Amino acid sequence: MKSIVFESAQNVKVEYELASAGQRVAAFMLDFVVFVVYFIIMNAALGLSGVWFNPENIGWMMFIQLLLVKLPFIFYNPVIEYLTHGQSLGKYAVGIRVVTVSGERPGLREVFTRWIFKGDFIWISADLLVLFWFCIGLLGVVYVGTSDRSQRMGDVMANTVVIKNRSSIRYSLRDVLSIKSQENYKPVYPNAIRFTDEDMLLIKNTIQRVKANPNPETKKFAIELANKAANLMGLEETPKKRLHFLQTLLQDYVVLTR
Numbered sequence: 131m132k133s134i135v136f137e138s139a140q141n142v143k144v145e146y147e148l149a150s151a152g153q154r155v156a157a158f159m160l161d162f163v164v165f166v167v168y169f170i171i172m173n174a175a176l177g178l179s180g181v182w183f184n185p186e187n188i189g190w191m192m193f194i195q196l197l198l199v200k201l202p203f204i205f206y207n208p209v210i211e212y213l214t215h216g217q218s219l220g221k222y223a224v225g226i227r228v229v230t231v232s233g234e235r236p237g238l239r240e241v242f243t244r245w246i247f248k249g250d251f252i253w254i255s256a257d258l259l260v261l262f263w264f265c266i267g268l269l270g271v272v273y274v275g276t277s278d279r280s281q282r283m284g285d286v287m288a289n290t291v292v293i294k295n296r297s298s299i300r301y302s303l304r305d306v307l308s309i310k311s312q313e314n315y316k317p318v319y320p321n322a323i324r325f326t327d328e329d330m331l332l333i334k335n336t337i338q339r340v341k342a343n344p345n346p347e348t349k350k351f352a353i354e355l356a357n358k359a360a361n362l363m364g365l366e367e368t369p370k371k372r373l374h375f376l377q378t379l380l381q382d383y384v385v386l387t388r
Contacts, residue, residue, distance in 0.1 A: 132280050134291055135351070136233030145339070146233075149226040149292040151274040158267070160220035165203050172199050200253050208245040212238060221292075231279075231289045240288040247284030317382040321363040330383050333359070333376050340373060352376065 132148040149157075210218050215235040216228035228236050228244070236244075245251075249266040252259050270282035279291050336355055340348050356372035359379060369375040 132278070134231075134279060134293065135347075145335075146293040148280040149224075149294060150280065151271050153224050153226055153294075154274060154280075154292060155271060157218065157220035157224045157226060160223050161206070161218050162220075164219055165206070168202070169199055204250045204253050205245075207248065207250065208241040211236060211244075212241045225295045226292050227295055228285075228290050228292050231291055236288070236290055240290050243288035244284040244290060247282070247287055317385055318378050319363060319382045320386070322379050322382040323386045324362070325359075325379075325383055329359075330380055333380050337373065337376055337380070 132150075133145050134148055135145045207218055211221075211228055214222070217226075221227055228241075230236055230240060247266075248270070249263050252263040270284075273282045274280050277286075279285075281291060285291060333355065336348075336352050340352050353372050356375050357368045359376070360368040
């Protein structure tokens with residue numbers, strides 16, 4: 131599972147799971163189905179089925195098709211992703227959205243950069259260039275599957291990623307209170323009481339993340355969190371065993387606040 135960490139305005143780091151290639155393909159397929167339904171409805175509403183084989187109406191037919199069928203599909207993704215903060219109908223159904231690498235909503239530059247590298251404008255043509263559009267899509271799937279941040283080329287150029295809507299952090303106060311205090315336990319750090327429940331949830335999540343996925347990034351975050359906690363408590367230096375320090379701090383907080 132690939133993930134990305136964003137830092138909020140309150141300097142709290144929140145982890146989100148990145149959308150997989152399969153989820154992105156599923157969202158695309160749903161959007162494409164919507165387009166096909168729209169195409170059929172528009173053809174029926176405009177009565178175009180009767181002029182396909184009438185040479186006198188070819189010019190008019192192509193203009194109507196471009197104006198009312200192709201253009202809405204071509205500009206569908208950038209417009210709707212900008213208006214809905216990074217979600218198309220397909221992405222909404224799958225539960226994913228586009229954000230910048232800093233966790234912000236995508237702006238016009240980002241959505242149109244992604245659009246250019248997706249190649250939807252190729253649909254203006256009615257010839258074999260459309261096959262090239264499918265090739266771009268296949269290359270995008272391969273790129274997403276091999277990229278560290280599950281990005282296609284358009285995401286890389288626009289500095290965006292596609293994430294799941296919900297943060298992978300889903301802990302409640304009950305999780306903290308479930309830690310049993312030891313009999314006759316004497317807190318090592320009485321100043322732990324200065325922290326909040328949210329601080330302790332972050333510490334608990336960090337401990338679990340390091341144990342589940344002890345890569346350099348998670349270890350680095352744990353070290354930074356331990357240093358920050360030690361600094362707020364007025365310690366001269368952070369204990370060398372930082373993970374143990376965080377565990378002790380969490381245990382002290384639970385005991386002191388019960």
